[in-house]
Amino acid sequence: MSSRPPAESTPREGAAPAPLTLRDTVRPADAPRVEQIVRETGFFHPEEVLVARELVETFLAQGPASGYAFLFAEREGVTLGYACYGPIPMSDRRYDLYWIATAPQAQGGGIGKALLLAVEADVARRGGARIYVETSSKPLYAPTRAFYLRAGYRLEATLPGFYADHDDKLIYTKYLR
Amino acid sequence: MSSRPPAESTPREGAAPAPLTLRDTVRPADAPRVEQIVRETGFFHPEEVLVARELVETFLAQGPASGYAFLFAEREGVTLGYACYGPIPMSDRRYDLYWIATAPQAQGGGIGKALLLAVEADVARRGGARIYVETSSKPLYAPTRAFYLRAGYRLEATLPGFYADHDDKLIYTKYLR
Numbered sequence: 223m224s225s226r227p228p229a230e231s232t233p234r235e236g237a238a239p240a241p242l243t244l245r246d247t248v249r250p251a252d253a254p255r256v257e258q259i260v261r262e263t264g265f266f267h268p269e270e271v272l273v274a275r276e277l278v279e280t281f282l283a284q285g286p287a288s289g290y291a292f293l294f295a296e297r298e299g300v301t302l303g304y305a306c307y308g309p310i311p312m313s314d315r316r317y318d319l320y321w322i323a324t325a326p327q328a329q330g331g332g333i334g335k336a337l338l339l340a341v342e343a344d345v346a347r348r349g350g351a352r353i354y355v356e357t358s359s360k361p362l363y364a365p366t367r368a369f370y371l372r373a374g375y376r377l378e379a380t381l382p383g384f385y386a387d388h389d390d391k392l393i394y395t396k397y398l399r
Numbered sequence: 400m401s402s403r404p405p406a407e408s409t410p411r412e413g414a415a416p417a418p419l420t421l422r423d424t425v426r427p428a429d430a431p432r433v434e435q436i437v438r439e440t441g442f443f444h445p446e447e448v449l450v451a452r453e454l455v456e457t458f459l460a461q462g463p464a465s466g467y468a469f470l471f472a473e474r475e476g477v478t479l480g481y482a483c484y485g486p487i488p489m490s491d492r493r494y495d496l497y498w499i500a501t502a503p504q505a506q507g508g509g510i511g512k513a514l515l516l517a518v519e520a521d522v523a524r525r526g527g528a529r530i531y532v533e534t535s536s537k538p539l540y541a542p543t544r545a546f547y548l549r550a551g552y553r554l555e556a557t558l559p560g561f562y563a564d565h566d567d568k569l570i571y572t573k574y575l576r
Contacts, residue, residue: 312447314563379556386491
């Protein structure tokens with residue numbers, strides 16, 4: 223699977239940016255790269271960073287039976303972002319977007335949006351009816367929450383103080399059909 | 400760890416029931432027994448039954464590093480119920496009660512309540528501040544919901560249609576301090 227973003231409407235000086243490609247295969251080198259991307263965003267605890275890497279390793283060991291699917295966004299062979307998602311066990315066509323992250327040096331370039339659209343397209347192709355995603359109420363995550371709302375997700379439930387005192391879990395969802 | 404239920408206030412005919420004991424160690428034989436208990440309750444999909452067994456196997460392979468803790472309720476050496484719980488990753492002193500189940504032939508005897516109280520005591524001992532537990536809105540789970548409410552849990556959030564159309568996820572919590 224691959225896709226390209228729309229051409230820039232106002233060409234800038236210098237070379238046009240290399241095209242963004244999306245890859246749905248998983249390679250051993252993705253484990254350390256995912257760890258690096260997730261760590262460098264500054265949005266995640268060290269414990270979370272390790273979980274992100276472990277999910278890649280679980281997929282490498284078990285394949286699709288792991289319950290995880292991945293999309294990697296690349297430019298000139300460099301992985302700049304990724305998403306990890308999969309069917310919610312014991313649910314009927316509900317999917318969870320477990321991770322979506324873009325390397326700091328590539329943020330603001332639409333990579334997150336391209337990944338999210340590609341995840342939604344793949345989930346729809348698999349027959350998925352809804353996507354769920356969780357985030358925190360802390361100010362640090364305001365851009366994350368705005369990102370989901372712009373993409374058509376809505377706040378479905380709030381768990382006050384779920385992560386810690388004054389740090390709520392917010393659960394967003396988008397119905398695909 | 401072990402505990403006994405209060406003595407029966409009205410002795411019944413025949414021998415008094417053997418005392419209930421609780422065990423927090425995990426043995427290889429617990430994996431098939433958990434699978435059997437969970438399956439025989441009739442409350443869980445085949446996929447869920449396998450997940451329940453896998454958590455035991457994960458603990459057997461990884462120990463407490465798995466993030467899971469177990470309590471088994473036994474009478475005369477027969478395991479009649481169990482609970483699986485653990486700290487919620489990336490949270491501050493929040494715990495999840497992943498599984499609690501009693502064998503059908505032993506239901507109505509207070510084993511679930513004894514397990515739940517022992518889980519709460521152990522979570523408190525570990526410094527846990529809250530316990531979360533999830534269940535379904537379907538009529539089949541009405542006794543489960545009543546069980547949590549009687550035990551002091553309150554409904555914290557609802558995710559409409561999370562499991563399937565007309566099958567909501569209900570999230571209960573109890574604050575331990």
